[in-house]
Structure formats: structure tokens, C-alpha cells
Amino acid sequence: MEHKNINLKLKVWRQKNSNDNGTFETYDAKNISTEMSFLEMFDVLNEDLIKEGKDPIAFDHDCREGICGMCSMYIDGRPHGPWTANTTCQLHMRAFNEGDTVVVEPWRAKAFPVIKDLMVDRSAFDRIIQAGGYVSVNTGNAVDGNSLPIEKDKADASFAAAMCIGCGACVAACKNSSAMLFTSAKVSHLALLPQGEPERQTRVLNMVAQMDKEGFGACTNTGACEAVCPKEISISNIARMNSEYLSASLNSEK
Amino acid sequence: MLNSKIPSGPLDSKWKNYKSTCKLVNPANKRKLEVIVVGTGLAGASAAASLGELGYKVKAFCFQDSPRRAHSIAAQGGINAAKNYQNDGDSVYRLFYDTIKGGDYRAREGNVHRLAEVSGNIIDHCVAQGVPFAREYGGLLSNRSFGGTQVQRTFYAAGQTGQQLLIGAYQSLERQISLGNVEMFNRHEMLDVVIIDGKARGIICRNLVTGELERHFGHSVLLCTGGYGNVFYLSTNAMGSNVTAAWKAHKKGAYFANPCFTQIHPTCIPVSGDHQSKLTLMSESLRNDGRIWVPKNQGDNRKPNEIPEEERDYYLERRYPAFGNLVPRDVASRAAKERCDAGYGVGSSKQAVYLDYAAAIQRYGKIEAGKKGLVHADAATITALGKEVVKEKYGNLFDMYEKITGENPYEIPMRIYPAVHYTMGGLWVDYELMTSIPGLYCLGEANFSDHGANRLGASALMQGLADGYFVIPYTIGNYLSDEIRTSAIATDHPAFAEAESKVRDRIHMLMNIKGTKTVESFHKRLGKIMWDKCGMARNAEGLKQAIKEIQQLKQEFWSDVKIPGSINEMNPELDKANRVADFIELGELMCIDALNREESCGGHFREEFQTEEGEALRNDDQFMYVSAWELKNEHEWTLHREDLNYEVVKPSQRSYK
Numbered sequence: 003m004e005h006k007n008i009n010l011k012l013k014v015w016r017q018k019n020s021n022d023n024g025t026f027e028t029y030d031a032k033n034i035s036t037e038m039s040f041l042e043m044f045d046v047l048n049e050d051l052i053k054e055g056k057d058p059i060a061f062d063h064d065c066r067e068g069i070c071g072m073c074s075m076y077i078d079g080r081p082h083g084p085w086t087a088n089t090t091c092q093l094h095m096r097a098f099n100e101g102d103t104v105v106v107e108p109w110r111a112k113a114f115p116v117i118k119d120l121m122v123d124r125s126a127f128d129r130i131i132q133a134g135g136y137v138s139v140n141t142g143n144a145v146d147g148n149s150l151p152i153e154k155d156k157a158d159a160s161f162a163a164a165m166c167i168g169c170g171a172c173v174a175a176c177k178n179s180s181a182m183l184f185t186s187a188k189v190s191h192l193a194l195l196p197q198g199e200p201e202r203q204t205r206v207l208n209m210v211a212q213m214d215k216e217g218f219g220a221c222t223n224t225g226a227c228e229a230v231c232p233k234e235i236s237i238s239n240i241a242r243m244n245s246e247y248l249s250a251s252l253n254s255e256k
Numbered sequence: 257m258l259n260s261k262i263p264s265g266p267l268d269s270k271w272k273n274y275k276s277t278c279k280l281v282n283p284a285n286k287r288k289l290e291v292i293v294v295g296t297g298l299a300g301a302s303a304a305a306s307l308g309e310l311g312y313k314v315k316a317f318c319f320q321d322s323p324r325r326a327h328s329i330a331a332q333g334g335i336n337a338a339k340n341y342q343n344d345g346d347s348v349y350r351l352f353y354d355t356i357k358g359g360d361y362r363a364r365e366g367n368v369h370r371l372a373e374v375s376g377n378i379i380d381h382c383v384a385q386g387v388p389f390a391r392e393y394g395g396l397l398s399n400r401s402f403g404g405t406q407v408q409r410t411f412y413a414a415g416q417t418g419q420q421l422l423i424g425a426y427q428s429l430e431r432q433i434s435l436g437n438v439e440m441f442n443r444h445e446m447l448d449v450v451i452i453d454g455k456a457r458g459i460i461c462r463n464l465v466t467g468e469l470e471r472h473f474g475h476s477v478l479l480c481t482g483g484y485g486n487v488f489y490l491s492t493n494a495m496g497s498n499v500t501a502a503w504k505a506h507k508k509g510a511y512f513a514n515p516c517f518t519q520i521h522p523t524c525i526p527v528s529g530d531h532q533s534k535l536t537l538m539s540e541s542l543r544n545d546g547r548i549w550v551p552k553n554q555g556d557n558r559k560p561n562e563i564p565e566e567e568r569d570y571y572l573e574r575r576y577p578a579f580g581n582l583v584p585r586d587v588a589s590r591a592a593k594e595r596c597d598a599g600y601g602v603g604s605s606k607q608a609v610y611l612d613y614a615a616a617i618q619r620y621g622k623i624e625a626g627k628k629g630l631v632h633a634d635a636a637t638i639t640a641l642g643k644e645v646v647k648e649k650y651g652n653l654f655d656m657y658e659k660i661t662g663e664n665p666y667e668i669p670m671r672i673y674p675a676v677h678y679t680m681g682g683l684w685v686d687y688e689l690m691t692s693i694p695g696l697y698c699l700g701e702a703n704f705s706d707h708g709a710n711r712l713g714a715s716a717l718m719q720g721l722a723d724g725y726f727v728i729p730y731t732i733g734n735y736l737s738d739e740i741r742t743s744a745i746a747t748d749h750p751a752f753a754e755a756e757s758k759v760r761d762r763i764h765m766l767m768n769i770k771g772t773k774t775v776e777s778f779h780k781r782l783g784k785i786m787w788d789k790c791g792m793a794r795n796a797e798g799l800k801q802a803i804k805e806i807q808q809l810k811q812e813f814w815s816d817v818k819i820p821g822s823i824n825e826m827n828p829e830l831d832k833a834n835r836v837a838d839f840i841e842l843g844e845l846m847c848i849d850a851l852n853r854e855e856s857c858g859g860h861f862r863e864e865f866q867t868e869e870g871e872a873l874r875n876d877d878q879f880m881y882v883s884a885w886e887l888k889n890e891h892e893w894t895l896h897r898e899d900l901n902y903e904v905v906k907p908s909q910r911s912y913k
Contacts, residue, residue: 005528005662019825037528037662045533045776052774052820052829060828062321064494066534068656069419070325085659092659117465118826125442128322132434136427137386141306141725144380148341151395161388161413164420168324197386 007033008095011103012047014059020115020123026105036096040083041066041073043095061120066091068232071167074174075120076107081171081230089169089232109170111179113217124170126216127184133212134205135188137197150196160194163187165233172227172235178219183227185213186243187235193246203250210247258511258884258898261686262366267904268348271370274687275730279737286311289736290744292459292474293317294446294501297326298418298717299700300480301425302724308432310729312736315472316429317441317461319496319831324426327482327494328720331418332539333402334410335717337375342399346407348372353905354405355715358584359680359708360858360874361907362514362882364900366687367705374726375718379411381725385424389413402713403540403584410714415539415652421717425724444470445831446501447759449477449508449696452751456696460755462763464831467824469756471747475739476695476732479505480724483679483701485518487839487846488791489783491676492524492537498835499842502683502702510691511884511896513684513704515842516850519711519859520792521677522588525660525670526608535675536660538611538653540713543581543588545616545646546670548572550609554599560610560669571595579912586710586859586872587912589674593792594870596673603671610669617642617666674792678716680707680859681849684884684898688731689723692884695735699723704882709858763823766833771816775833778813782806782836782843790847795863799851806844807891813840845885845893852895855879876907 010031017024029051034043041063048058064072073090077083083093098104106120114122164187172183189206192198198205221240228237263270281289289312293304296318304316320326338351351372356363379397383389389411390398399408413420432438443464450458450471458473484499485491506512523538549568556563572591573580583591592609595601602608621642625633633641643666647654654665661671683691683698685705691698700720707715789802813836821827855875856865865873882898 035529035531038531039533039660042531042533046531049774049776052818055820057820058829060826064320064325064496065327065330066495067330067492067536069330069416070320070327070494072320072325088659092656094659094662096662121826124321128324128430128433128440128442131427131430136431137384138431139381139384139428140309141302141381141428141729142377144377144384147339147379147383147389148396150383152391153395154391154393157388157391157395160386161390161420164388164413164423165416167419168322191388192386195386195388197384 005035005037007035008098008100010034010098010101013103013105014120015107016059016119017116019118024116034095036094038095039066039091040075040077040093040095041091059120060118063091068092069167071169074109074122074169074171076109076174078105081109081174082232087232087234089167109174111173111218113179113181114170114173122170124168126218127168127170127181129216130181130185130209130212131188134201134208135192137192138201139197152195156194160191163190163194163235163239166235167233169232171230171232173218175226175230176219177224177226178222180221180227181213181216181218182221182240182243183231183235183237185209186239189243189246190239193242202246203253206243206246206250207254210243258684258692258896259686260364260898261688262364263687267365267369270366271373278730278734281733281737281740283311285740287313289313289739290315290474291732292472292477294459294477294479295326295481295702296323296426296429297328297480297482297700298422298425298720299702299724300478301326301422301429302721303478303480303699303728304438305425305428305432306725306729307732308435308437311437314432314438315441315474316438317444317446317459319443319445319464321442323429323440323442324423326422327497328422328717329419330494331717332415332537333541334400334412334417334714335378335421335721336402336409336712336714337379337411337718338372338409339376339379341397342408344407346409350407351375351409355706355712356708356905357910358710358712360710360872360910361708361876361880361902361905362517362857362900363706363708365902365904370727371706371719371722374722377726378718378721382421382424385428387413387420387424389420400541403582405712418717421721425721445834446504447834448504448755449693450751450755451508451693452745452749455694457745458747458752460752460759462759465826467827469759471752471756473745473747475736475742476697478697478699478728479683479702480699481702483682484839484842485676485679487782487843488676488786489779490527490532490535490787492521492535495534498838500835500838502698503838503842505683505691505693505696505698506887508693509886510693510696510698511684511886512681512845513882513884514681514709514849515846515885516790516853516860517680517709517858518676519585519678519680520589520674522585522592522674523611523672524675524677525657526603526673527605528661536656537675537677538657538670538672540585542611542650542653545649546581546611546613547615548581548592548609548611550595550600550602560602560612569600576912583912584710585713586861589792590861592674608671608673611672612669613646613665614669617646620645678711680704680709680711684882688734689728690731690735697728697732699728709860763830763834766817766830766837767819767823769815769817769819771818773816774818775829775836778809778817779832779836779839781809782840785809786843786846790843790850793861793863794850796851799847802847803844803851806840806847810840810844813837844891848893849883849885852883853879874909880907
């Protein structure tokens with residue numbers, strides 16, 4: 003791969019804490035190798051800021067291999083930047099050209115308050131899981147793993163939903179800041195398996211109620227969530243959740 | 257004296273007898289007993305959830321924004337279990353034996369046998385939680401093979417097994433949180449253990465959002481904080497993975513065992529420049545079909561596809577005809593280093609070898625053409641068919657490689673190089689997973705217990721979950737049953753106050769250095785010393801030098817580090833400084849341990865101790881022991897030996913020729 007160095011202008015959201023109003027600051031990123039990842043470019047910029055006695059830019063990141071779901075930058079109007087099926091940590095600088103101006107913001111949603119700069123608080127997602135995103139089985143209760151065969155197609159579909167990394171890009175992309183893709187991925191993962199069956203109805207009712215309580219918006223089926231999802235979680239999960247919800251609501255009124 | 261508390265009796269009934277005779281705590285008393293769990297990866301989340309289910313009052317802590325982020329999530333390949341679903345001769349004994357042998361005879365028989373015994377329960381429990389393992393068309397669980405074994409015992413969920421297992425444990429943990437049995441503290445970092453009357457009774461931690469220090473009491477404390485591979489700066493670990501919790505415990509008296517045993521994984525994407533922040537693993541499964549080679553001529557700068565077949569050196573196939581490209585991790589890593597050091601490396605850095613799929617594409621292409629009855633298929637058709645098969649098997653890995661390097665591995669051989677991946681060493685624990693401090697336990701990668709000098713693929717997930725789901729729920733009761741009369745200790749106790757003030761002083765000291773060099777620059781320098789002198793190959797001269805260099809680095813760090821921002825706010829640079837300061841001290845101990853162990857075994861290769869053919873040469877007469885180090889003073893440790901007694905397995909020299 004040919005590699006070269008490029009110079010960029012960065013407009014980055016700076017916000018001291020959740021009470022601060024926040025503003026954009028402009029930085030020059032000079033001599034950036036196109037082999038760097040987007041976060042490595044931020045590392046270089048931060049090293050320079052520290053040497054100049056300035057406050058480095060705070061951002062969430064951890065595994066840097068696209069699976070932990072921690073990184074969360076809104077780059078040029080798109081969660082995780084221009085590449086599809088990708089996380090910010092896996093975006094590489096060859097996606098940009100000499101002289102580009104790149105705008106970087108945090109996820110913006112009422113339910114994801116900014117902690118500092120590009121870091122947000124996504125604990126609302128944990129609370130949605132607490133509302134029912136599990137199978138109530140205590141350690142030690144299990145029967146043999148092969149005692150209950152599961153149709154391969156169903157197991158595969160369940161896995162496809164379970165691949166969600168909980169990054170919140172779906173919420174950030176949605177004009178309503180809806181968490182329907184995230185919530186429906188967990189509902190689908192468990193509804194498609196026999197192990198999820200006993201709590202199927204209470205699960206969907208409770209998780210949706212919690213989602214609403216956290217302040218996430220409603221879904222209007224624009225599909226923006228699916229388009230930016232790093233794991234390509236399908237919007238059909240939302241349809242499945244709606245159907246599960248309807249059926250559970252009717253049953254619960256019996 | 258070190259007492260490993262291995263139960264007496266025959267190997268296969270030790271655990272059963274232990275479970276039948278260990279002390280129990282009744283449900284009413286469990287409600288009064290508080291347990292602190294630090295770290296929420298596979299070991300921590302499974303322990304916190306299981307202890308919550310039992311009725312203990314649990315507090316769990318993680319430095320990430322959610323327990324779901326822990327680095328267990330990045331494990332790709334799978335999890336081993338002795339289910340024998342494939343009818344291919346697997347058994348608890350074979351899993352036990354493979355693990356002992358793979359660890360080059362430096363692990364405890366009792367612990368490893370227990371691990372093999374509970375391996376099947378793990379799979380059952382995960383299935384019950386709704387973990388979507390790969391399945392066959394008949395609806396039953398699928399298995400695949402992994403390195404170092406002759407049976408198919410690895411359960412998996414595509415290339416995301418760690419993610420699915422962690423999400424399973426995370427969901428169980430979230431359920432306990434919602435039931436009020438576990439209180440969760442995200443974005444908190446443990447900075448000290450509080451010890452009262454010789455027992456672990458709590459922790460001091462820092463709220464990473466506000467910078468405030470907090471005191472938490474527990475009747476016992478569990479450290480489940482993962483490995484210390486980031487001491488090398490570049491590793492396949494997550495950026496936040498650190499040794500701090502374990503190191504603080506070590507400084508309070510917990511012994512650190514076998515620190516020099518680190519695993520270097522042979523197939524990672526090579527370093528591309530000074531900006532590199534971490535390395536990415538390419539699953540071991542790629543060595544099933546890929547062929548590894550370098551040019552036969554030194555400094556050959558031609559593009560790989562321009563180098564003719566007869567000028568390529570498939571060095572693993574040449575050196576190890578019996579195992580070829582599938583030799584164990586430590587052997588494959590050293591062989592790559594040997595070629596690169598001798599000047600045959602490829603790529604701009606010359607620190608890489610090729611992993612080539614061209615032959616596999618042709619082989620699969622011909623098979624596919626045969627299946628389709630295309631007798632006279634042309635070369636282009638065969639190549640296209642072959643690429644489809646490879647894509648189905650390894651597509652996500654090939655995509656990841658292309659994203660990172662910008663090169664298409666279907667067309668150009670991948671460049672790979674070994675990278676630090678896992679640490680077999682860790683806090684010393686006895687059979688009950690208790691460290692040398694009463695009431696302080698250590699689980700998962702953070703302890704030293706089960707993998708000896710080299711871990712087999714797909715065994716890390718197994719150990720983390722075994723410790724959390726099936727071991728600690730029994731062993732902790734054996735300790736806490738004597739604590740039922742201990743009421744909760746108020747956190748204004750002088751021991752808490754003293755521990756907190758020491759942590760506070762250290763943070764102030766760090767912030768007040770106001771030097772000229774960034775934390776990152778020190779971490780990079782430490783990493784370079786460790787990689788060059790305590791990495792894939794070590795020798796006495798280099799290790800002695802490394803110890804001096806690390807001591808100097810420590811001095812320089814504490815006099816010249818520059819940390820921006822302030823204490824009472826979100827300050828990632830301060831968090832990092834705390835961690836790097838601990839890594840520097842650990843680095844010194846790793847070198848001391850490597851210097852002490854005058855033999856080669858598993859991942860520890862001392863250049864002075866090798867066979868004529870360049871293979872690892874163990875010295876069972878003098879070194880068949882666990883090195884457990886006790887910190888005495890700065891730069892000064894005492895070695896305690898735990899002799900390893902092999903009652904069942906007979907240690908032998910590993911050979912892969």
C-alpha cells in the first residue's frame with residue numbers, strides 16, 4: 003500500500019463537563035500518515051496539545067479493534083465516519099485527502115449526556131438491558147447444552163442480532179435519537195431462541211418501557227440507524243420487536 | 257511458607273471431595289456478607305453475577321463506561337470444553353493433559369484438572385443464558401479444532417466468541433443489578449486494597465468522571481482485572497488494560513507469580529510506524545490454510561507476487577515437517593523472529609513475514625470446480641471459486657486486514673508479525689483462588705494458575721468463566737463462613753483513612769512533577785526495553801541491562817513526567833500516568849524473574865538454554881517450580897518457590913519435527 007502524509011484541519015467539539023455549553027475548536031493536524039487510524043491521529047494531536055500545555059481532547063476508546071463499542075465519534079455528520087460497517091477505531095486516515103476539514107462531535111442525544119469533549123454517558127443502554135435483556139437462569143441450573151436442538155437458521159439470526167456492540171451509533175444517527183435498533187437487537191437475540199421463550203412477553207414490554215423512560219425518541223423507519231451500524235444490525239429487528247410488543251400487549255390485557 | 261492447599265486424594269476426586277467438605281454459609285448470613293469484585297470481564301462479571309445469585313451483597317467496579325466493554329470481548333476463536341460431542345475420543349483427562357503439556361509442565365495438576373472438569377458446565381450454562389453458539393444443521397452445537405490438540409473441542413460463535421460469552425455474563429450481571437443484589441460502579445478505578453488485621457477488607461478507588469476518591473468495604477475482595485500485556489506498550493490488549501489493581505495488591509503483600517511468562521501470538525498485523533497505538537490479532541485459525549514464507553534471498557525488495565516459487569522459503573514447513581504451519585504459538589513466533597533478525601523480513605519495516613493464501617485459493621477452487629462438474633474449468637474460474645470458499649471461512653478477518661493495511665489479502669499475501677497477546681503470570685493464588693493476603697482473591701487472566709508457561713488457544717475464555725461461575729462460588733464460602741460474626745466495618749476506620757491518604761498523596765505527587773515529557777513517551781520507552789530485552793528471546797546480559805534501564809526510566813518518570821489538567825475532573829492522562837507508573841515497576845520484576853529462570857520453557861525463551869536445533873530447553877531438575885515474588889523494598893524482591901509435583905503426568909520434551 004502506498005502511504006503518504008497529509009495535513010488536515012480539524013473542528014472538534016470541546017466541552018469541559020456536562021454543565022458547560024461547549025464549542026468547536028479548530029486544530030491543525032500536520033504530517034498525518036495515511037496508515038494511521040483515526041484515533042491514532044487524535045493520539046498525535048493530543049501529544050502535541052500536551053506539549054503545548056493545553057488540555058488534550060477526551061474521547062472514549064478501548065479495544066481499538068472494532069468490538070468493544072467504546073469509541074463514539076460523530077465525524078463529518080456521520081457516526082463513526084465515512085466508511086460503512088465500521089467503528090471509529092477502524093477508520094483509517096487514507097479515507098481523507100490533503101487539506102480536508104474534518105468536523106468531529108460527540109454522539110448527540112438527550113439520553114446520552116456529554117461527560118467531557120467527545121465522551122458521552124451511555125449508561126441508559128445498561129438500564130435497558132437491566133429491564134429485561136437477559137434469561138433468568140442462575141449458575142448451576144443448566145441442562146446439557148445439546149439437550150435442546152436449535153434450528154441453525156434461527157441460531158444464526160439470533161447471533162446476527164447479538165453481534166450488537168452497544169456503541170450507540172444508531173441513536174446518534176437517528177433524527178429522533180431513538181434506541182429502537184439497539185433494543186430490538188436484544189429482543190430479537192433472545193426471542194429467536196427457545197431459552198428466551200418463558201420471559202418473551204415481559205421482556206419486550208419492560209425493555210421498551212425503560213427505553214421510553216430514558217428519553218429516547220420514537221422510530222419513524224428512516225433506516226438511518228441500520229445504515230451506520232458497525233455490525234450491520236438489520237432494521238428488520240425493529241419490525242420483529244414491534245410485532246413482539248403488539249402480541250405481548252394484547253396478551254397482557256387478557 | 258507457600259501453601260497451595262491442593263486437596264489430598266486422587267487427582268480426579270480432589271474437586272469433588274473439596275466441594276463436598278468445604279464450609280458453607282447459610283442464606284440469612286450471605287445477605288450480611290459483602291463482596292467487592294474489581295473488573296467485569298469474563299471472570300469478574302461471571303463471579304459478580306453468580307455471587308449475587310447466591311445472595312451475597314456484591315459491589316462491582318470497572319474502569320470502562322459499561323461492564324460490556326471489558327477486553328474479554330475481543331477474543332475471537334472459541335472456548336474449549338471436554339464434551340466429546342464429536343465422539344473423537346475427548347475426555348476430561350485429555351483436556352487436562354493437553355493443557356498441562358501445552359503449558360510446558362509449569363502448571364499445577366490439581367487446578368488444571370478442576371478446570372477440565374467444569375469446562376462442560378460452562379458450555380451448558382452459556383447455552384442456557386442464550387449464548388448463540390455456532391450450530392450444525394441438525395440443531396446441535398458445532399465444534400472446531402484449535403492448536404495443540406488432536407480433538408475437536410472448541411465451541412465458537414463465528415469469530416466473536418469472546419463477545420458472545422461476555423454479553424452472556426454481562427446480561428446475568430445486569431439482571432443481578434436490577435434485582436438489587438449487585439451494585440455497579442462504572443468508570444471507577446481501584447487504586448488500593450485496604451487491609452485490616454491482616455485481611456483484605458475493602459478498596460480505595462477513584463471515580464474517573466469526578467476524580468473523587470471513594471472508600472468501599474467488603475468482607476472479601478476479588479480482583480478480576482485481566483493481564484498485563486500492555487507493559488510492552490504495543491500488544492493486542494485494549495488501550496485501558498492495565499496491571500494497576502494487581503500491582504497495588506502486590507505492594508500490599510500479595511505475591512506475584514511467574515511474571516516473565518508472556519505469550520507472543522505469531523499472527524498479528526505488523527507495526528506500521530511510530531504512531532502505532534496497539535496491535536491487532538489475526539485469528540490462529542488462519543494458519544489452518546495459509547502458508548508462511550519469506551524470500552530465500554536477504555533484502556529481497558521485489559513485490560511478493562514477483563518472487564518465484566523456488567525463491568521462497570516456507571520456513572515452518574522446512575523446519576517442522578510434522579506440524580508445518582500449525583506448530584504452537586511460541587514456536588511459530590520464535591521462527592518468524594529468527595528469519596527477520598537474519599535479514600529476510602519483508603515489508604517496509606522488514607519486521608514481517610508473509611501469510612499466503614494463494615495455494616489455498618487454488619486448492620479450494622479445484623475442489624469446488626470438481627463439485628460443480630467443471631472438468632475443464634479455466635484458471636480464472638478456479639481462482640474465483642477458491643476465493644469464494646476462503647471468503648466464507650475467513651471473510652471477516654480478511655476485511656479487517658484490508659481496513660487496517662489498505663491491502664487486499666485475496667490478491668497480495670498478508671504481512672504478519674508476532675505480538676504480545678496474553679500473560680500467563682499473575683498474582684499467586686492457592687487452589688481456592690486466594691492470594692497470599694487472606695480474603696483477597698484473584699480470578700481469570702490476572703492470576704497465574706492454570707496455563708503454566710504457555711496457554712493453548714481457546715483456553716483463556718474457559719479459565720475466566722470457570723473461575724467466576726464454578727470455582728469462586730464454592731471457595732469463597734469456605735472463607736466467609738468464618739466471617740459471619742464480622743459486621744461491616746465503617747469506612748472511617750483508620751486503615752481506610754490511611755490508604756486513601758496515601759493514594760491522594762501519590763496523585764498529588766504525580767500532578768506536581770510538572771515535567772517536560774508526556775506519559776505516552778515513557779510508556780513507549782518502557783515498551784521498547786521490554787520488547788527488545790524481555791520479549792520473544794531473552795538473555796542474561798540483556799536482562800541485566802534492562803533492569804538498569806528500567807530503574808533509570810522510573811527515576812526519570814517521577815521527576816520529569818508532564819500531566820495536563822487537574823485532579824478533580826475527568827483526566828485520562830492522569831489515569832494513564834497511574835497505570836504507567838505501575839507498569840514500570842512490574843517491568844523490572846518481569847526482568848528479574850526472567851533472569852532467575854535459567855531455562856527455556858513455553859513462552860519464556862532464554863537464548864543460553866536451547867537445543868542444538870534452536871528449540872526451548874527446559875531444566876526440570878532445577879526449575880520445576882512456580883516463582884512467587886514478594887516485594888520487600890523498592891527494587892527488592894524475595895523469591896518464594898512452590899514446587900510442582902506431577903503425580904499423574906510425566907513431563908517430557910515437546911517436539912514438533
